[in-house]
Amino acid sequence: MRLLLAEDDEMLGAGLKRTLQRVGYTVDWAMDGEEAIAAAKAQDYALILLDLGLPRVDGMEALHAIRAQKDLTPIIILTARDRPEQKVGGLDGGADDYVVKPFDLEELLARIRAQIRHRERRASDVLATHGVQIDLAARTATLHDQPVALTAKEFKVLAVLMRRMGQFVSKDELEAALYDAAAEVESNTIEVAIYGLRRKLGAELIVTARGLGYMAPRQP
Known part of the structure; x- marks a missing residue:
């Protein structure tokens, strides 16, 4: 698992890198903000540790630049800046956690593990194909990163299709996802939902095959 450490203090950076490597992480070390931004753009990291007092580009600027790239990698700020407004600014600016120096190494390692677990859980909740992400x-649903308003039934139908991406799902199975056993099923509910999804998200998102049902194809 690869981490990015952005820290200009050579002694602290070297010690952190050794500690992180000892517990099993691969660590890339950037010593200024420009290098950190470039590394985050070039490599997919499990987590970024970001000092705010970086040379060339300040850590807050680096944070904003990384988030502007639509990079959702967990970021933990490591800094001596301990005023409440600084913490609020860092968290509101896109950081996932804020740790003030000096810090306890075991606590930092626990925070790293927690952020990585959270990312893994979030990743399993996000499905995407053909520019559509739910x-x-x-x-929530987006089309090419723009939010799209779906009805509750449209979202439920889309969720079933995208969970079983690449497989046909019968109309009966989709109805079962929308209604409990005691509810009266409206005959055209699925057709209406499919029509709405195609209109909002694109006709190519859902394939229909007579006798088989509906399918959200995988991205080619």
Whole structure:
């Protein structure tokens, strides 16, 4: 698992890198903000440790630049800046956690593990194909990163299709996802939902085959 450490203090950076490597992480070490931004753009990291007092580009600027790239990698700020407004600014600016120096190494390692676990859980909640992305936990949908408003039934149908991406799902199975056993099923509910999804998200998102049902194809 690869981490990015952005820290200009040579002694602290070297010690952190050794500690992180000892517990099993691969660590890339950037010593200024420009290098950190370039590394985050070039490599997919499990987590970024970001000092705010970086040369060339300040850590807050680096944070904003990384988030502007739509990079959702967990970022933990490591800094001596301990005023409440500085912490609020860092968290509101896109950081996932804020740790003030000096810090306890075991606590930092626990925070790293927690952020990586959270990312892994979030990744399992997000499904994407053909420019469409849905977040099952947040119940949101986007098309080419732009939010799309779906009805509750449209979202449920889309969620079933994208969970079983590349497989045909019968109309009966989709109806079972929308209604409990005691509810009266409206005959055209699925057709209406499919029509709405194609209109909002694109006709290529859902394939229909007579006798088989509907399918969200995988991205080619």
